[in-house]
Amino acid sequence: MKLRYLLLLAWLPACTDPATTASTAAPAADARFDHFKNQLLLELWRLEPDFALSQGFHKYDSLLVIPDAGQREREAAFVAAKQHSLAGFGLDSLSAGNQTDYRILQNELTARRWRADTLREWQWNPAAYNVGATVGELLNGRHHPLARRLRNISDRLALAPAYYAAARANLDNPTPEHTQLGIEQNKGGFDVLGAGLRDSVQSSSLTRAEQARLMERAGAARAAIEGYVEFLRRGVLAAGRARRSFRIGQALFDRKFALEIQSGYSAGQVLALAQQHKRDLLLDMSQRARRLWPRYRAGQPLPADTLVLIRQVIDKLTLKHPLRTGFVAAIKAQIPVLSRFVDAHQLLTQDPGKPLVVRETPLYMRGSGAGASVSAPGPYDKSADTFYNVEPLPADWPAARAESYLREYNDYTLQILNIHEAIPGHYTQLVYANRSPSLVKSVFGNGAMVEGWAVFSEKVMLDAGYGNNSDELWLLWDKWNLRSTLNAIADQRIQTQGAREADIVALLTREGFQEEAEARGKWHRATLSQVQLSSYFTGYTEITALRDEIRRREGAKFSVKKFNEQFLSYGSAPVPYIARLMR
Numbered sequence: 001m002k003l004r005y006l007l008l009l010a011w012l013p014a015c016t017d018p019a020t021t022a023s024t025a026a027p028a029a030d031a032r033f034d035h036f037k038n039q040l041l042l043e044l045w046r047l048e049p050d051f052a053l054s055q056g057f058h059k060y061d062s063l064l065v066i067p068d069a070g071q072r073e074r075e076a077a078f079v080a081a082k083q084h085s086l087a088g089f090g091l092d093s094l095s096a097g098n099q100t101d102y103r104i105l106q107n108e109l110t111a112r113r114w115r116a117d118t119l120r121e122w123q124w125n126p127a128a129y130n131v132g133a134t135v136g137e138l139l140n141g142r143h144h145p146l147a148r149r150l151r152n153i154s155d156r157l158a159l160a161p162a163y164y165a166a167a168r169a170n171l172d173n174p175t176p177e178h179t180q181l182g183i184e185q186n187k188g189g190f191d192v193l194g195a196g197l198r199d200s201v202q203s204s205s206l207t208r209a210e211q212a213r214l215m216e217r218a219g220a221a222r223a224a225i226e227g228y229v230e231f232l233r234r235g236v237l238a239a240g241r242a243r244r245s246f247r248i249g250q251a252l253f254d255r256k257f258a259l260e261i262q263s264g265y266s267a268g269q270v271l272a273l274a275q276q277h278k279r280d281l282l283l284d285m286s287q288r289a290r291r292l293w294p295r296y297r298a299g300q301p302l303p304a305d306t307l308v309l310i311r312q313v314i315d316k317l318t319l320k321h322p323l324r325t326g327f328v329a330a331i332k333a334q335i336p337v338l339s340r341f342v343d344a345h346q347l348l349t350q351d352p353g354k355p356l357v358v359r360e361t362p363l364y365m366r367g368s369g370a371g372a373s374v375s376a377p378g379p380y381d382k383s384a385d386t387f388y389n390v391e392p393l394p395a396d397w398p399a400a401r402a403e404s405y406l407r408e409y410n411d412y413t414l415q416i417l418n419i420h421e422a423i424p425g426h427y428t429q430l431v432y433a434n435r436s437p438s439l440v441k442s443v444f445g446n447g448a449m450v451e452g453w454a455v456f457s458e459k460v461m462l463d464a465g466y467g468n469n470s471d472e473l474w475l476l477w478d479k480w481n482l483r484s485t486l487n488a489i490a491d492q493r494i495q496t497q498g499a500r501e502a503d504i505v506a507l508l509t510r511e512g513f514q515e516e517a518e519a520r521g522k523w524h525r526a527t528l529s530q531v532q533l534s535s536y537f538t539g540y541t542e543i544t545a546l547r548d549e550i551r552r553r554e555g556a557k558f559s560v561k562k563f564n565e566q567f568l569s570y571g572s573a574p575v576p577y578i579a580r581l582m583r
Contacts, residue, residue, distance in 0.1 A: 029093040036089070037101060037440055040082055047078055050134050055443055056381030058143050062155035067129065068166040072116060079109050100570075100577045101440040108444045111259040119252060124174040124244050126182030126232050127528075129167035131160050131221060132189015136362055139192065139200060143381060147205045153197075154214040160221035164228045176242040177527040183232050188363030190225045193218045246527045250496040256531045261448045262574035263538050267492065270538050274488040277537070278511070281482045282306070288475040289313040307510060314479060314513050317472055318407040322414065327406070328390050331372075331418060332358045335388075338415075338423040338461075345464045348424060348564040354386065354431045356422060361389040371409075371521075372421050376430035386427055404517035412467075412476040419461050424564075425454035432568035441571030447532060449575050452539015453568070455484050456547075460564065479513050484536035486512045487522070491533035494526045542575040543567070550582065 045052035049060035065071055086106060091099055115121060122128060135156065138149050174182075197218060201211050236242050248256070257267040265273065289310045293302060296316040303309045322330035335356060342350060361373070375387040393402050409417060419425055429450060433442050458477060467473035486508055493499040493507075501523045508519035526533060546567075551558040570578045 030095050030098055033089055033094055033098050036085060041439060047074060053134055053137060061138060061152040064156040064159040064163055066162050066166045067170060079112050083109050096581055097438060100573055100581060101438055103577060104440050104444050107259060107262060114259060122170050123172045125178040126171055126174050127178050127185055130185055130189050131163055132192040136192045139197060142384060146200060150201060150204055150206055150214060154217055157217040157221040161224045164224040167228060168231055173244045174242050175244045175246040177246045179232050179236050179242045181528055183229050186225050186229050190222060191363050193222050247495050248530050253495045253530060260531050261535060261538055262446055263448060263542060264576045270488055270534060271492050273541060274485050274537050277485050278482060281478050285310050285475060285478045288471045292471050311513050317412060317476060318410040321406040321410040324393055324402050324406060328360060328392055330414060331390055334415060334418045335422055338418060341466055342424050346561050347460060347464060348561055351431050356388055356427050357385045358388045358390060361391045372417060374421055374426040382434055388422055401517050404515040408515040408518040412473050413480055416458050416477055416480045419458045420454045425457045429453045429568055433571045436571030438571055441573045445572030446574040448535040448539035450572050451535040452543050452575060455536050455540035456543045482512050484540060487533040488537040490526055495530050539575055546579045
């Protein structure tokens with residue numbers, strides 16, 4: 001599942017990492033660098049108030065930036081100035097923690113210019129523009145009293161017509177897939193400005209004049225959104241103006257992989273590792289399936305084809321699944337079970353004061369192909385709720401499609417999903433990330449570390465005996481882990497090798513044992529993203545290698561709990577940077 005984590009962050013004094021205390025770096029250099037980091041973030045929040053909002057920094061909640069050429073020029077000037085200042089610091093003069101922050105900022109600034117100047121997604125992705133999403137975050141927040149949040153919403157909505165006018169002007173031959181996503185998500189944003197906003201306004205302490213002004217602006221914003229959706233539907237799709245391929249090609253993929261994943265491996269090396277890991281998993285699955293065959297296929301001859309053998313056992317196991325109407329409830333019920341297991345087996349220390357709220361995914365977040373995600377608070381807003389977003393099965397799905405989806409998320413796999421998304425996966429990792437004294441490591445969190453930890457945490461649980469070491473659960477974890485592995489393979493085959501939908505569906509259903517509904521959903525998701533699908537396997541592989549290295553070094557003294565807590569203590573930094581600090 002894709003992680004959609006909104007690190008909702010309030011201003012905290014900067015300090016350096018724990019590694020600083022053991023450093024011989026000059027204190028003056030670190031103090032100067034800490035000041036630079038603080039100033040960079042403060043200037044960034046004003047430049048990008050939507051990003052600030054997503055980080056929980058609420059000083060600029062009333063601002064809606066018009067995404068025009070002037071804004072892109074301001075962003076370019078910001079990056080150039082910060083790159084110049086960053087070059088003035090000697091890396092060796094900084095503490096270990098600040099050296100990591102230096103590298104993170106250096107990569108972030110480089111990536112920003114590359115995305116704007118080379119990838120140029122602002123030209124071909126209509127889904128990048130959505131006023132309703134930020135309004136939804138403000139409306140559902142608890143950071144300010146309702147009246148203040150509504151005034152901020154009112155100020156933002158006043159600029160919605162200009163915002164969408166700039167969005168239209170930016171678009172040039174977008175992809176059909178991103179155009180359709182832009183239509184769906186803006187329709188969801190349109191819903192945010194309806195009854196929910198009206199009820200909040202009526203129950204607020206706003207004056208009558210303020211209420212009237214806000215609702216007038218909301219009406220104009222709804223008209224702007226409606227006009228944008230119609231423009232995308234008729235003026236772009238129907239008019240044949242969406243012709244760009246969603247495939248970015250080898251050169252762009254390799255560069256994006258390097259900038260976003262920040263791995264010790266290249267994209268090509270990850271592909272080779274994934275191919276080998278697939279073979280290892282299939283071997284383990286064949287052995288477990290043979291042991292389970294007499295229990296689930298008693299009296300039937302063993303198939304000669306190993307893939308058929310594994311599939312026939314899995315088909316029996318996946319018959320156990322939640323009811324269509326009870327999918328979200330089944331997830332809620334499992335969370336306390338996972339928490340108790342982590343405590344009982346001392347896998348890491350949990351924070352009972354950080355709430356986890358399971359909810360149906362808001363409409364403006366749906367349509368990307370991620371059935372479950374986490375929206376988590378960060379160090380600026382530590383008391384805010386963490387949301388575990390779950391998309392309920394659409395009411396218009398036919399029974400066969402719903403059954404296929406539920407078999408994919410059967411009783412066994414649903415437990416692994418909850419480990420991944422919640423405890424001790426994304427939810428737990430992001431709680432730990434909030435404690436990192438480095439805001440840089442939280443704000444510019446590395447997706448491969450975040451997703452890699454979630455995958456790694458699944459095996460931590462099973463290695464500790466979760467599920468009583470049953471072959472059933474291990475077999476379906478193998479299948480789930482194979483999914484992360486095939487994500488990396490499919491990502492590159494689709495984006496760089498021209499793989500067709502039929503090719504990918506065949507790969508995922510035959511060699512990955514996925515239900516067809518899941519496989520087609522993965523194809524859809526792969527047409528809307530690049531590189532992100534490679535983050536799971538890459539991060540998992542690097543974290544596992546680091547754990548194995550430290551376990552070999554420490555021998556009998558190795559502690560699972562100590563490793564997990566130390567690894568998580570460095571925030572959401574790239575795994576190679578964490579490895580350097582842990583060594």
